[in-house]
Amino acid sequence: MAKSQLGPGSALREFLTGAGLLGRGLGLVLRNPRLLGLGLLPALLAGLLYAAALVALVVFVDDLAGAVTWFADDWSSPWRGAVRFGAGAALLGLGALLGVLTFTAVTLLIGDPFYEKISGVVESRYGGVPDEVEVPLLRSLGRSLRDSLRLIGLSILFAIPLFLAGFLPVVGQTVVPVVGGAIGGWLLAVELTGVPFQRRDKRLRDRRQALAGRRPLTLGFGVAVFLCFLIPLGAVLLMPAAVAGAALLSRKVLGLPTEIVTTSPL
Structure with missing residues (x-):
């Protein structure tokens, strides 16, 4: 799919529409x-594992710094002391x-059948999958x-220079968080759309190409998920909504309807 050429106003509308897909996904699963x-x-099982890892990091952060x-x-x-305080904060x-x-990739692996069910029900409500x-x-597993290992590898590859750039005065506290949010949002969108694209027998490269064709839309959804996942317990509580929203995002980038076709409950 060719990349869309949008003006600033249209790109902003696309971005906001993408962010709204997370809210639509939340509404769908709450029903x-x-x-x-x-x-x-x-998501709860993965959350417990990550919580234990975070506690260990906090306990040993001084030694690591x-x-x-x-x-x-x-x-x-x-x-x-100042340098090591900064290093600890950066770590x-x-x-x-x-x-x-990486939470999304690990959670999707743990709950693949569950998220396949959520994604399938959402797509059925909006007209199903003709192909x-x-x-x-x-x-599929x-x-x-x-795909998850590749995306985790990319996450680490991007995280290391962002970590180093975080030491730069001013830039580390302004530009780096914005760039990190954009990269993180893109990777999350790619990860979360894996289920609906696999349903169409499309691989990771197909997914990236399709999402790149609607980049502002994709970034809007991904950045919204990224920011919500930064909230304590946000990743656990909003994972079902993110999966449902990703099904809608996939339909949009593939040119399929995202208006309700059936009025039957989810």
Whole structure:
């Protein structure tokens, strides 16, 4: 799909429409407590794992900050303390960024059948999938694992320079968070749309190409998810809504209807 050429006003509208897809996804899952419960279970399990990792990072952050700022060992106390305080804050920021970027991939792997169900029900409500392909479970899980590992690798690749740039005065506190949010939002959108694209037997490269054709829309959805996932417990509680919103995003970038076709409850 060719990339769309949009003016600033149209791009902003696309961005806001994309952000609104998360809200639409939330509305859809809230109408069906059963689907909401199914979506929360794998997110809760992943959340417990990540919470334990975060606690460990907080406990050992001083030691880690000292290790990465070995060059300041002989500095006088005020400067050494300031540098290590900054390093500790940067390490916590890096941990939070990696947590947000990888949480989705891990949760989708844990709850693949549950999120397949949520995504399928949402698509049925909006007209179904005319080109649906039945992919065997093992093949689907294998693809999901490979795609998730690739996206986790990309997340780490982007997170390292952002971590280093965080030490730069002013830039580290202004430009870096914005760039991190945009990159994180894009990666989250790519991850979350994996289920509906697999339903059409489309691979990761097809997904990236289709999403790039509606980049402002994709970024609007992804950045909204990214920001919500930064809120404590946001990733756990909003994961079902993000999956439902990703189904709508996929339909939009593929040129399919996103207006309700059936009035039956989800």
